[in-house]
Amino acid sequence: MTVDRATRVLRKVFFTAVALVSLFLGGVVCLMCQVLAGRDAPTYRVEGHVTAHERGALPVGGNEDAVSHSIAVDAGGRQYRVTAVDSGLDLPPGQPVTLDVSTADGGIAYLHAGGGVVDLRSGVVRPVLLIIASLLALGAVYFGAVRLNVYPPVATWLALTLGAMLAPVAVFVRV
Incomplete structure (x- = not known):
């Protein structure tokens, strides 16, 4: 296996890992927003x-x-x-x-x-801390992906914008 081929395979694996981690962290943010929306419904x-x-x-x-x-x-x-x-x-x-x-x-x-x-409502501290931690981790994942040239910067900003637009929709469709 050549170095060029190994690099392409590594990028595909890393790209998939970044996508899965991003999906998980975005899900945590949406779930915690849903908890906060349900708390004050x-x-x-x-x-x-x-x-x-x-x-x-x-x-x-x-x-x-x-x-x-x-x-x-x-x-x-x-x-x-x-x-x-x-x-x-x-x-x-x-x-x-x-x-x-x-x-x-x-x-x-x-x-x-x-x-x-x-x-009898649940508190707000844990959901807010989980939202902050997930967003910081998501930013770190995207920053690392851009630094390693896995994602082009335009795709990263497009993914962040799309996620920011879809998260409130996903939260309030349930409510």
Whole structure:
């Protein structure tokens, strides 16, 4: 095998690897954008009452004394189950509650009971950190691919532009 042929084979293998890594990192960015969009999606209200309440030990962050609360809510024939480490969920059976249900995934965003509100949405720190790390890794992959002359610079910018245009479409089509 000549050096020229080995170089062509190596470029094809590296090109495929760059494409697969780019696809994976772009998928992570889209998924985390979807998580953030679902977190702040519109909600609708459902009224119901607590049908069951359970307490359990749930070690969180090294705290062995943390107590989780699980409640079951009957809201007009539909059953919801909520589990969280929050004293606001320490509700007796029969307590009237109002749930704010997400239109994106059907999860419960807020629980209103007796004048108090419990926020049950997931946090934003992990998705934002994953988006930043994936974009930095994607930039490093493309920079390395251009430096090794696997992709011409025009193709790299075209791929980045196409990815930037398709990511929001993929996220909001699901929502």
